[in-house]
Amino acid sequence: MSEDLSTRRDALRGLAAASLLPSSVSAAAAGPELCFLSAIEMARLIRAKKLSAREVLAAHLKQIERVNPKVNAIVSLAPEMAAEAAAQADERQAHGEKLGPLHGLPVAHKDLMETRGLRTTYGSPLFKDFVPTEDDIVVERMRRAGAVILGKTNTPEFGAGSQTFNKVFGATLNPYDLTKTCGGSSGGAAVALACGLVPVASGSDAGGSLRNPAAFCNVVGFRPSVGRVPAPKAAFAWSTFATSGCLGRTVADLAFAFSTIAGPDSRAPLSIEEPGERFAAPLGRSLKGVRVALFKDLGGVPFDPRVRSIVDGHRKTFESLGCIVEQAEPDFAPCEVAFRVLRAWNSAAGNADRLKQHPEAFKDTLRGEIEEGLRLTGQDLARAETAHGVMWRRFQAFLEKYEYFVLPTTQLPPFDVNTPYPTEIEGVRFTNYIDWMKACWYISVTGNPAASVPGGFTAEGLPVGVQIVGRHHQDFAVLQMAHAFEQSTGFGKKRPGVV
Template identity: 50%
Template sequence: MVFKSAREQAKLIADGEILSEELVNAHLDQIERVNPAVNAMVTMGAESALKQACEADMARMAGEEMGPLYGLPIAVKDLQNTKGILTTHGSPIYAENIPTSDALIVERVKKAGAIVIGKSNTPEFGAGSQTFNAVFGSTKNPYDVSKTCGGSSGGAGVALATGMTTIATGSDLGGSLRNPAAWSNVVGIRPSPGRVPAVGSDLGWSTLSTDGPMGRTVDDVALQLSVMAGDDPRSPLSLRESATGYAGSLERDFKGVRIAWSKDLGGRPIDAENSRVTEAQKHVFEDLGLIVEDDEPDLSSTDEIFQVLRAYSFAIKHEGHLRDHPELLKETVRWNAEQGLKQSAIDVAHAEELRTRLWEQLLLFFDKYEFLALPVTSVPPFSIDLEYPTDINGVEPETYLDWMWPCYTISVTGLPAMSVPAGFTKDGLPVGLQLVGRPRDEMGLLQLASAFEGETNFYKQRPGVVG
């Protein structure tokens, strides 16, 4: 039951074939059985979840209207506030923090009927794509527990892959919805800035970070996005378009549609085995009728843009933490915040100028192509004992962020992007393919990802840790 799709589980509840209480209990049993091996779920809300499930069942039997996520268990990333449930941000500073209100994304999925089953693990303040912290420890890759699951939505990806939750929330600044999806063989979409409004943020005008959904299938992700997205006047970047269409059919004829295929964005370092797996999927798009061309936009300025804007955001988020609790911050968070505090106004302005020129170039590129395909990660999952890889095909990264180039280059563009399962290395480790769409075209992106998924079915392969 726990590996059925979100839509299948929702239909079973709606038809009265199972109770939401039964579904939640099945997932709680799965968590009890599997979580000790992977440490993906870190704070449980079992009692509250069962109470909500019973209330949902009574409401259904009374004939009350049911939302699209009605009765489905959802794991919420530990960076996102949950009313009455511990939210630590992976930091000792917030080890006892219990919010009095929900984050907007949580509020919306609960309104659609989802039941918060617990919190998924994340790196400290979501920094770095390796899910470990001093509060809860490391989350392990379900396909090989000696490897990392990525991050920062690492716990969410593993919880989905192992059947501990039906759906999950996440967030993405430099790849946090895409990297862990790739390494747990699930799906994660980074929506356009403003698609899922940022409410309560100190940087309401920033487009670098966004919340979004993760799921085992593209349809599960689309179903969640249909309730997560939508206008909120408190967010200055909020997009007004209706999101209900994402819950509909994703079928589409792609004959004659042009897609650019990039192996390494013009010579950036990438692991040979990782590249072998993604390159083997190029033919799938040709089989779907797309016109596939080796090409990529010039994204050479994205390194500078990303490093400057990320440091700028870390400075405002962690200035107080640096002042009051420097000993409780991990080294990479301190470094990133200090980099931001050292920057001048002209550094930030220059990065914004480069980003403006980049957008102008991208409009021309995506006038020719409807999609761009490239790797999600530069390496396969690395050792759980490393904070970040120290070698990428013979190239040593200068910072803890450099290896994440396939995702952060796309974050800078503001384009919607997603990771879909694309196969496995010779060692049986999952690899993801990143698909990028035109500005604000989540629907086209979901349609293409769904078509690719239907041709490949990699998502059906379960990790060994579930038995």
């Protein structure tokens, strides 16, 4: 890892020496404060010609050089590619060409998303030198919207697990406590945002990968409805677990970026026929009289008391917004069958051949999950799909009475970065590496949109996230509630000490 970081630092110094970055960048433009402007404000300043794309890139590259070696969030930095794209962005603006919403904004993409001409490793040694020739749809849409790609963010091996480490790049550290994990699997993305390394970052979520790291890093993560961001190349085109999305330092920034990647695609059967532009609309709304269900215990799922106390305490926050809050939840028991079986099946379908050819390349937890998937029978899958349907109908019926369901994003605060996964919470022992993530993957099974918003800090200064779940396909409504909660609490304004 240190060799890779050293190489990237040398690349940055070489760029400055070669004058690929403008020498006219002011001290203010190059300083960290620019890097913590909202994405919306940064885009506005660029369009108003008060900042150039090159100045914005220079500031972020300087921040990356200063902070990234401490946290290891961005793992494949491409300063030359980014400098060329920023220069082209400024030229297009100078020539009066039509500008996209993200014009000139630096972006880093999760290292599971293929990026044309830029290494994509999936966190696996098997792909450590893989350079795609095509873009993932999220990359393609953000590029079309004017974003400047500067690199990739770290992720666990094939995105498996909510702890970001792999054999290619090592671990990504939590910026609020460098001894702790940042979560995952969009861990590098969450840390990059928290540290001001980028204003916009992409990610994906099957069992909590957009929400978990957002909670651990005090940023906002949003799992949209499946099909909101289409997956035209997905092997399992009808699967409702995995979805792409993005993260932001604020709900408004996230919605702004999300508006550029959401929208239909005729190649994806679950694609939602609604334009993404609607997510750029103002998020304000009255919440007076809105019914909110606050979780009980998810049927006996263990929670660290520090997390429980913070989330329970936000009953008053929702009531202050005018909401009617009741403690209620449906029975989530079908999730235990549906998620475990279908996840193992998916892991086997995607990696069985690779495991057979290169068993040494896989971490133990992922190897075990693949092997479990290979042992599944048709009857097992039928039982899982039946449970999946039961849970979907049960949750939609529950939300006929309540507009929102609120629960913790994670079951415990950030844990030691050297621990692959927690094996126990409150005396309840786990046998599987995903058992500690039920607060997220129970919601994944429902298919409903969900956001994780900064909810406060433990006595040790560790971030805690509040998860807000909305009705079927009511993605914008989730962002509206998340925005109102964020404005009422303000926890997301606290920056990590590492910056």
